[in-house]
Amino acid sequence: WCVPIGTQCLHAAGAALAFKIRKEPRVAVCTIGDGGSSKADFNSALNVAGAMNLPLVAVIVNNGWAISVPRTAQTGAKTLAQKGIAAGLECLQVDGNDLIAMRAAMDHALKRARHGHGGMVIEAVTYRLSDHTTADDARRYRSEQEVKDAWEREPLRRMKAYLKSLNAWTDDEEAALKEQCIKYVDAEVNAYLETRAQPIEAMFDYTYADLPADLAAQRNEALDWEKRA
Numbered sequence: 661w662c663v664p665i666g667t668q669c670l671h672a673a674g675a676a677l678a679f680k681i682r683k684e685p686r687v688a689v690c691t692i693g694d695g696g697s698s699k700a701d702f703n704s705a706l707n708v709a710g711a712m713n714l715p716l717v718a719v720i721v722n723n724g725w726a727i728s729v730p731r732t733a734q735t736g737a738k739t740l741a742q743k744g745i746a747a748g749l750e751c752l753q754v755d756g757n758d759l760i761a762m763r764a765a766m767d768h769a770l771k772r773a774r775h776g777h778g779g780m781v782i783e784a785v786t787y788r789l790s791d792h793t794t795a796d797d798a799r800r801y802r803s804e805q806e807v808k809d810a811w812e813r814e815p816l817r818r819m820k821a822y823l824k825s826l827n828a829w830t831d832d833e834e835a836a837l838k839e840q841c842i843k844y845v846d847a848e849v850n851a852y853l854e855t856r857a858q859p860i861e862a863m864f865d866y867t868y869a870d871l872p873a874d875l876a877a878q879r880n881e882a883l884d885w886e887k888r889a
């Protein structure tokens with residue numbers, strides 16, 4: 661999980677290369693946003709996956725927006741899936757709000773890659789229903805209507821309607837599941853809130869086997885500062 665967008669694709673390509681060298685029947689999967697698919701790192705990862713026939717599956721979560729930049733301003737490419745063509749990868753654009761279609765696409769991609777037939781790019785077409793972050797206010801750059809329309813295609817609602825049409829899901833089951841989810845989330849949140857604060861030197865302690873001299877000096881300074889505080 662990386663904050664610098666795109667680098668995870670290179671890590672995934674590296675992992676895929678390791679699987680190949682070790683002859684392990686494993687596949688590296690990375691996900692990236694529509695915005696991230698414009699980054700050099702993403703394209704480099706696809707290139708090496710094609711050149712070395714690596715078991716890499718790149719899933720582009722095309723939710724229509726990269727913070728305030730719309731998909732239309734992101735690239736001149738007609739689809740994001742086609743970005744894999746130049747790299748020699750198989751590419752597929754899927755309705756990302758259709759759980760069953762996504763599952764089928766991933767099964768296909770994983771099977772191919774696991775059997776040595778190479779990497780694949782899957783573009784999942786979906787929509788970002790919320791703000792990008794709590795620091796964002798999406799009302800400044802997109803219409804309420806657009807968001808309202810997207811809610812009609814919201815994947816969980818769609819799945820629920822489908823299951824109900826098959827008599828495979830009831831309101832009671834839904835209520836029970838929601839209660840179970842709320843309990844689970846509350847327990848995790850409470851466990852997090854009870855996490856002890858790390859000691860000040862922790863920020864120096866887990867990156868280097870041998871701390872470089874300048875950081876060692878800063879570590880001492882931090883400890884002195886804490887003693888004085």
Ligand SMILES: Cc1ncc(C[n+]2csc(CCOP(=O)(O)OP(=O)(O)O)c2C)c(N)n1
Pocket residue numbers: 663664665692693694695696697721723725726727788792
């Ligand atoms: C290299 C880099 N540049 C800029 C940012 C700031 N940033 C964080 S999220 C984001 C937009 C990402 O959009 P997208 O790839 O479509 O992903 P989404 O959030 O929509 O899933 C940007 C520009 C970053 N984290 N890393």
Ligand SMILES: [Mg+2]
Pocket residue numbers: 693694695721722723724725726727
């Ligand atoms: Mg996006």
